[in-house]
Amino acid sequence: MLSGQVFLTRQAQSLSLGWLEVLVYPGSLAFSWEGVGISLTLSALLYGFQPLRMVLFALCYGQLLNRILKLVFQRQRPIPPEDVKRIFRTIILTDAHADGASFPSGDTMAGSVTGASLALAGCGTGWWFLGLYVGFGRVYFLAHHWLDVIAGYAEGCAVSLLAAKVIRMHESFDVRQLIGLLVASVGFGMAMKLTKRIYSGPAKSSHVLLLLVGLGLLFVAPTI
Structure with missing residues (x-):
């Protein structure tokens, strides 16, 4: 049924x-x-x-x-x-x-x-x-x-x-903070996506590089 x-x-x-x-x-x-x-x-x-x-x-x-x-x-x-x-x-x-x-x-x-x-x-x-x-x-x-x-x-x-x-x-939440949040979101999304790709099949060097870029964005975002 x-x-x-x-x-x-x-x-x-x-x-x-x-x-x-x-x-x-x-x-x-x-x-x-x-x-x-x-x-x-x-x-x-x-x-x-x-x-x-x-x-x-x-x-x-x-x-x-x-x-x-x-x-x-x-x-x-x-x-x-x-x-x-x-x-x-x-x-x-x-x-x-x-x-x-x-x-x-x-x-x-x-x-x-x-x-x-x-x-x-x-x-x-x-x-x-x-x-x-x-x-x-x-x-x-x-x-x-x-x-x-x-x-x-x-x-x-x-x-x-x-x-x-x-x-x-x-209420003072401004454009600069919004950009920082967007950068963090993009970085997190890239990290999650590339982690799955690396574990689900043969990892390409480009996947590892993009994963590092995503993690880098997460570290950079709080400084914006």
Whole structure:
């Protein structure tokens, strides 16, 4: 007997929206590594730097937590049914890739962080639904189980609430501190990614070098 989440995932995969996929497709791409820059730029143009500051701060928390959870759970991606076809396609990373683990959904987390942060910054309560829109797109385009996107949405909301509290406690939080935090986040992400690659297969010299760069960024960040 199929578990409830697998059943719900297959129900979503079996949907056929036809050309209405064009309404869902942006949610599957907007917060991937290819689309997140565009999404954040649009947020800045619409609402200015202050809300974007909260978004970026929360994304740092979210990325660190998401990376750790992916490495801990190592859940495989859903197997797409052979009879399911999509008009549009999205990149689905394999389980062997450092970002390929399915749980929790990183794209949904990023969408949830962005939406929740904008809502908490006073840009409109409707932004809370952004993560759900992204999550549905990730399931519909065969990239995740439902539980992956639910966890990603919850993670994004939680870190956004934490980031909002930290920023309100430290109103003097400035751009320099934000840059330091971003450097630390990038360094930590590189270190986690390259550690997995080194242990999961033959290590290349470039992997070791990038791992050292990531660790170096972690040491440099506090001095910024």
